Amino acid sequence: MRIESSQRPTGRARALAAPLLLALALGGCASGPDYRAPATPSAAAGPFVSQSERTNAGAELPSDWWRLYDDATLNGLLQEALAANPDLRAALANLDKARAVYGQARVGLLPSTQLSGGTRYGRNNAAGGGDGPAPRQWSYSGGLEVAYEVDLFGRVRRDIEAARYDADAVAAAYDAARVLVVADTARAYLNACAYGESEQVARASIALAQRNLDLISEQERAGSASRLDAERARVALARTEAALAPIEARRSAALFELAALLGRTPAQVPQAARACASPPEPGGAIPVGDGAALLRRRPDLRQAERRLAADTARIGVAVADLYPRVTLGASGSYLRNDTLTGDRAWSFALGPLVSWSFPNIAAARSRIEQAEAQSAASLARFDGAVLNALKETEQALSAYDAAIRQRDALVQARTRADNAFRLAEQRYRAGSISYLDVLVAQESLVTAMSQEAALKQQVGSARVDVFKVLGGGWEPNVVN
Numbered sequence: 508m509r510i511e512s513s514q515r516p517t518g519r520a521r522a523l524a525a526p527l528l529l530a531l532a533l534g535g536c537a538s539g540p541d542y543r544a545p546a547t548p549s550a551a552a553g554p555f556v557s558q559s560e561r562t563n564a565g566a567e568l569p570s571d572w573w574r575l576y577d578d579a580t581l582n583g584l585l586q587e588a589l590a591a592n593p594d595l596r597a598a599l600a601n602l603d604k605a606r607a608v609y610g611q612a613r614v615g616l617l618p619s620t621q622l623s624g625g626t627r628y629g630r631n632n633a634a635g636g637g638d639g640p641a642p643r644q645w646s647y648s649g650g651l652e653v654a655y656e657v658d659l660f661g662r663v664r665r666d667i668e669a670a671r672y673d674a675d676a677v678a679a680a681y682d683a684a685r686v687l688v689v690a691d692t693a694r695a696y697l698n699a700c701a702y703g704e705s706e707q708v709a710r711a712s713i714a715l716a717q718r719n720l721d722l723i724s725e726q727e728r729a730g731s732a733s734r735l736d737a738e739r740a741r742v743a744l745a746r747t748e749a750a751l752a753p754i755e756a757r758r759s760a761a762l763f764e765l766a767a768l769l770g771r772t773p774a775q776v777p778q779a780a781r782a783c784a785s786p787p788e789p790g791g792a793i794p795v796g797d798g799a800a801l802l803r804r805r806p807d808l809r810q811a812e813r814r815l816a817a818d819t820a821r822i823g824v825a826v827a828d829l830y831p832r833v834t835l836g837a838s839g840s841y842l843r844n845d846t847l848t849g850d851r852a853w854s855f856a857l858g859p860l861v862s863w864s865f866p867n868i869a870a871a872r873s874r875i876e877q878a879e880a881q882s883a884a885s886l887a888r889f890d891g892a893v894l895n896a897l898k899e900t901e902q903a904l905s906a907y908d909a910a911i912r913q914r915d916a917l918v919q920a921r922t923r924a925d926n927a928f929r930l931a932e933q934r935y936r937a938g939s940i941s942y943l944d945v946l947v948a949q950e951s952l953v954t955a956m957s958q959e960a961a962l963k964q965q966v967g968s969a970r971v972d973v974f975k976v977l978g979g980g981w982e983p984n985v986v987n
Contacts, residue, residue: 537661537823538660538665538823538826538827538830539826540819540822540823542815542816542820545812545890550798551802551893551897552802553797554797555797555900555901555904557901557905557908559908561792561793561907561911562794562907562908563793564795564796564797565794566794566795566796567796568804568977568979569794570979570982572977573585573693576787576788577790580696580780580783584696584765584769584779584780585689587769588688588692589685589689591769591770591771592688592768592769594688595681595685598680598681602677602681605676605678606674608674609673609674612667615656615658615663616667618653619653619654619655620652620654621650621652622652623649623650625648625649626645626646627646628645628646629643630642630643644844646842646843647841647842649841650841651838652837652838653836653838654835654837655835655836656834656835657833657835659833660826660830661823661827662823662827666824668816669821669824670817672814672816672820673813673814673817675813676813676814676817679807679809683810683981685981686978686979686980686981688768689981690972690980691764692768693971693974694971695761695764695765695768696765696780696783697786697964697971698758699758699761699762700780700784700787701960701963702754702755703758703785704786704960705758705957705960705961706758706784707784708957708959708960710751712750712952713747716740716744716747716949716953719740719946720740720743723740723942736941739942739943739946740942740946747953750957762776762780763776786963786964786967793970795977801977804977805978807892807896808896811885811892814885814888814889815886815888818882821878821881821882822875824878825875825877825878826875828868828871828874829872831861831863832861832862834859834862835859836856836858836860837857840853840854900976903975907966907970907973910966911966914962914965917955917962918959920959921952921955921959923955924951924952927948927951928945931945931947
C-alpha cells in the first residue's frame, strides 16, 4: 500500500526552517577579518648604519655561511650537529606535532562517523512470559551515525587557517633553532681553536721566561748577577706559568660544549677539533646584505608574523559563534533477538540540528574581544621583533668592527714589544741596562702576545655573532 500526501508545510515547520534558510542564504561567508601581512618600516629595508671596510653590503649572506672559512673540519662538524643535535630533534618533533594538529583541523571539513556493534547472551526478563524464568537468548546490535557541520560562516575554515599558520610558526621556530645550533657549533669549534693558539702562546711565553731564568741563574753562579735579579726572573716565570691553566680550562669547556652540540658525551670530543691550534678565518670582507634581505631571512620574524596570522584567524572562529551552527546528521541501527517479531528490527533517522546561543551572546562577544586583544598583542610582538632584529644586527656589526680594530692595534703592540725585548736583551748583554729593564720588556712582550691571542678569539666570536643575527643557516639543503 502506498499513501501519498499533498499537504504543505505547517506554520511551525516554516518557522523552524526560517533560520536554516537564512543561514543558507548567507552561506559561504567567512567570519572575521581577512589577514594581511603587516608592513615594516621603510627605513628598515635600507643599508645598515654600521658600515665598514670589513663587511660587504653589496653581497647577501649565503645560506651556508660557514663555508666562507674553507675548513673541512668545520663543515663536517656542522653536518653532524644538524643531524644529531638534541634541541633540533625536539624542535623537529614539535613541528611534526603541529602538522598533525593541522591535519586534525582539516578533518572538520569532512563528515564525522561513528560505527558500533555488539553481541550479547543472557536472559531478557522484560520479554519473559508466565511465572517461569525468561529464556536465554542471543541478541545482536549495530549502528552507524554520520554528522556533518555545514560551515556556513567559516568557523571551520578559520579554525583550519589558524592551525596552518600555527604549523608555519612552529616551522619557523625550527628554522630559528637551526640558526642557533649552527652558530653555537661554529663558535665552539672556533673558540677551541683560538684557545689552542693561546695555549701555544702561553707555552712560548713560559719557554721565554725559562730561558731568561736559566741565563740569569748562570750569571748568578758566576757572580755577575745578583740574587735579586734571579728571584725576579723566577717570579716572572711563575706568573707566566699561572696564565696557562685558565686557558686550558677555557679550551676544555669549548670542546665539551662542542661535543654536547653534536649530541656526544664529553668523552667523545672530536679529535680533529681537539687537534686544532689555529682558528680559520674567511678571506676578505664578509657579505652582510641590507635590511630588506635581513627581514626576509630572519626566521624569528617569520615566526612572529605567522603567530599574528593565526591569532587573526582565531578572531573569525570567535565571530562565527555569533551565528547559528547547523549540523546535518543521519543514523541507522539494527537489533536482532529471538523475542522480536521477525527476529530483527531496523531504525533510521535523518535531519538537521540547528544550535544558536542567541540572544545570550555576551559570552561570544567576550571571546571576540579576547581574540582581538591577542591579535593586537601579536602585532606588537611582531613590530618589536623587527626592531630587535635591526638592533641586534647593528650591535653585532659595530662590535665586530671594534674587535677587528682592537686586534689590529694589538698586533702592532706585540710587534713593538718584541722589538723592545730584543733591544733590552742586547743592551743587557752589553751592560748598559739592568736586568730589571729586561724583565719589564719581557713582561710587556708576554702581555702583548696573550692579548693578541685573546683578541683573535673575540674577533672569531664577534664574526659568528654577525652571521647569527643575519639569520643564516636555516634554509633547506644548506649542508650538502
